[in-house]
Amino acid sequence: MSEKKPALWLRIFSFLVYVYIYLPILILIVFSFNTQKLNIRWEGFTFKWYEVLFNDSNVMLATRNTLLIAFISTLVATVIGTMAALALQRYRFPGYALTESVLYIPVIIPEVVMGISLLAFFALIKFQLGLVTITLSHIAFNIPFVALVVRARLHGFDKSIEEASMDLGANELTTFWRVTLPTIMPGVLSGAMLAFTLSLDDYVITYFTAGPGATTLPLRVFSMV
Amino acid sequence: MDEFAVEMRDVVKIFPTPEGGEVAAVNHVTLQIKHGEFFSMLGPSGCGKTTSLRMMAGFEWPTEGEIYIDGTAMGRTPPYLRTVNTVFQSYALFQHMSVFQNVAFGLEMEHVPKKEIEHRVRDALEMVKLSGMGRRKPKQLSGGQQQRIALARALVKRPAVLLLDEPLGALDLKLRKEMQLELKALQKEVGITFVYVTHDQEEALTMSDRIAVMSQGKVLQIGTPVEIYERPNCRFVADFIGETNFLKGRVKKTDEDLLTVELLDFPREIKGVGQGNLAVGQEVSISIRPEKVRLEDDINDDTAPYKDSDNLLRGRVLTTAYVGSDTRIIIDIGHNISLIVWEQNHISTLDPQAYYTAEDKVVIHLPFENTLVLPEG
Ligand SMILES: Nc1ncnc2c1ncn2[C@@H]1O[C@H](COP(=O)(O)OP(=O)(O)OP(=O)(O)O)[C@@H](O)[C@H]1O
Numbered sequence: 001m002s003e004k005k006p007a008l009w010l011r012i013f014s015f016l017v018y019v020y021i022y023l024p025i026l027i028l029i030v031f032s033f034n035t036q037k038l039n040i041r042w043e044g045f046t047f048k049w050y051e052v053l054f055n056d057s058n059v060m061l062a063t064r065n066t067l068l069i070a071f072i073s074t075l076v077a078t079v080i081g082t083m084a085a086l087a088l089q090r091y092r093f094p095g096y097a098l099t100e101s102v103l104y105i106p107v108i109i110p111e112v113v114m115g116i117s118l119l120a121f122f123a124l125i126k127f128q129l130g131l132v133t134i135t136l137s138h139i140a141f142n143i144p145f146v147a148l149v150v151r152a153r154l155h156g157f158d159k160s161i162e163e164a165s166m167d168l169g170a171n172e173l174t175t176f177w178r179v180t181l182p183t184i185m186p187g188v189l190s191g192a193m194l195a196f197t198l199s200l201d202d203y204v205i206t207y208f209t210a211g212p213g214a215t216t217l218p219l220r221v222f223s224m225v
Numbered sequence: 226m227d228e229f230a231v232e233m234r235d236v237v238k239i240f241p242t243p244e245g246g247e248v249a250a251v252n253h254v255t256l257q258i259k260h261g262e263f264f265s266m267l268g269p270s271g272c273g274k275t276t277s278l279r280m281m282a283g284f285e286w287p288t289e290g291e292i293y294i295d296g297t298a299m300g301r302t303p304p305y306l307r308t309v310n311t312v313f314q315s316y317a318l319f320q321h322m323s324v325f326q327n328v329a330f331g332l333e334m335e336h337v338p339k340k341e342i343e344h345r346v347r348d349a350l351e352m353v354k355l356s357g358m359g360r361r362k363p364k365q366l367s368g369g370q371q372q373r374i375a376l377a378r379a380l381v382k383r384p385a386v387l388l389l390d391e392p393l394g395a396l397d398l399k400l401r402k403e404m405q406l407e408l409k410a411l412q413k414e415v416g417i418t419f420v421y422v423t424h425d426q427e428e429a430l431t432m433s434d435r436i437a438v439m440s441q442g443k444v445l446q447i448g449t450p451v452e453i454y455e456r457p458n459c460r461f462v463a464d465f466i467g468e469t470n471f472l473k474g475r476v477k478k479t480d481e482d483l484l485t486v487e488l489l490d491f492p493r494e495i496k497g498v499g500q501g502n503l504a505v506g507q508e509v510s511i512s513i514r515p516e517k518v519r520l521e522d523d524i525n526d527d528t529a530p531y532k533d534s535d536n537l538l539r540g541r542v543l544t545t546a547y548v549g550s551d552t553r554i555i556i557d558i559g560h561n562i563s564l565i566v567w568e569q570n571h572i573s574t575l576d577p578q579a580y581y582t583a584e585d586k587v588v589i590h591l592p593f594e595n596t597l598v599l600p601e602g
């Protein structure tokens with residue numbers, strides 16, 4: 001393939017977009033080494049704030065919780081979301097259209113609504129709020145995102161490769177592991193990555209489902225601002 | 226070993242349609258395919274070829290009837306327990322695997338030892354002339370090469386029967402012709418039964434030992450290419466295979482070797498070979514192939530009558546097309562009917578008088594043994 005250089009205006013435009021996205025973050029990083037606490041005036045270089053951060057056991061605990069929740073909820077949501085996408089691709093059943101549209105509702109509705117409803121739900125079944133409820137909630141809102149991404153990948157999936165696999169002697173299970181999953185893997189991975197990032201920085205839903213004891217990094221950061 | 230490699234006994238396959246109705250994709254099909262045979266299923270789009278093949282492979286189950294592979298009733302046996310392999314029209318190669326891995330896949334499923342897999346895959350790739358391509362991904366190969374991988378992947382399993390669904394459909398004409406010959410040679414070499422689905426009648430004629438002509442879920446005729454072409458058993462088969470001329474008629478006499486048919490469009494009697502049980506009074510089609518009609522210059526007076534029994538018609542040349550090996554002539558025989566005749570150019574000359582030209586008056590001779598009387602259908 002021949003590689004063409006983009007036009008000058010296109011390069012300038014792209015550069016400005018990158019500046020727009022990353023400059024604020026860059027400034028934040030730079031000022032994290034500033035000796036002054038609040039000012040945005042540069043006073044001098046220091047590692048002091050990082051020392052404080054790593055010695056704050058609350059922050060470290062919140063970080064651990066956040067990673068744990070993100071990891072577990074991503075894993076579970078990816079499995080369930082992928083299965084949902086496969087089922088919607090493969091089968092037609094009564095209530096198909098409803099199942100399909102209902103699956104995506106969590107993507108559309110405001111997070112506050114979802115947070116409050118989850119809180120009400122856990123209160124109703126008298127489930128102790130804590131890390132478990134946060135994780136369950138994250139799984140719930142991650143499933144549709146994974147399903148969406150995997151379904152996009154499944155669009156145009158050639159069913160005949162599964163038939164070819166079975167024709168060559170693989171049963172349904174082997175066919176799934178050796179043929180179906182590797183083929184949709186890029187979709188599954190992007191779904192998982194999306195789920196992981198969504199879980200990492202979720203504030204609203206976590207806020208409602210955290211309960212008194214448990215905290216995550218976003219909750220902790222907001223409480224300190 | 227059973228007498229037949231594959232047998233369909235009164236097989237029916239009903240699909241529900243999205244509109245809530247039902248469609249019989251395969252409608253009471255019975256056929257027997259012999260061991261080592263190159264058997265083609267031929268018919269227009271939607272006639273049930275793919276569905277028949279998929280039932281043999283085990284991707285679909287018959288609604289009624291039974292499929293036998295080497296004498297064993299298949300019932301609902303899943304594809305991975307059947308001794309048949311399929312070459313898909315879309316090739317269905319595994320894109321995430323190399324060519325080698327694709328071909329090795331079926332052997333791994335059989336738990337063939339690694340060493341043996343390696344040399345069997347190498348042999349298979351050699352057989353389809355793709356040695357040295359093992360490391361590539363399917364995407365890095367041309368359509369024809371991908372086709373061969375699909376073939377190698379199925380053949381490496383040494384199946385009792387190989388099912389091929391329009392395997393050359395996606396190739397351009399030249400490659401198609403080449404692959405037709407190669408496939409045929411390969412089939413002879415490995416001696417495996419081939420069940421070959423196509424809607425290309427020329428392909429079926431050149432490759433097959435026997436052909437089943439299908440229409441609307443039914444098998445109309447099963448026979449060798451010569452039988453199908455020379456003795457079609459109904460109007461549909463005559464029309465679908467090759468070119469032919471039809472004249473509509475009604476059976477008048479059946480008591481002689483040849484049937485006598487009265488034409489419907491103008492008063493004349495034609496004699497020909499009847500196919501199947503035809504009764505007096507039945508409406509039939511007379512079929513005669515363009516290359517089997519004989520022409521003579523009409524030197525007689527227009528009004529001189531021909532005896533009906535002579536199978537002679539009078540006509541006027543409308544157009545001619547010289548195509549090298551023969552000249553294709555369209556002749557008006559009146560009553561809004563025209564016939565196509567192919568005259569072989571067996572003499573070499575530049576003299577325009579040697580060829581028919583428009584407005585020539587001709588006598589058309591329909592030889593009895595080449596004139597077929599066919600039931601509709
Ligand atoms: N899964 C299915 N669901 C519903 N109808 C189907 C299904 N598969 C096939 N049919 C119908 O069955 C009929 C036969 O289809 P089939 O695919 O066997 O035809 P074909 O002879 O292979 O045609 P083509 O030459 O176009 O491939 C068609 O009318 C088709 O619409």
Ligand SMILES: [Mg+2]
Binds near residue numbers: 274275276
């Ligand atoms: Mg088909």
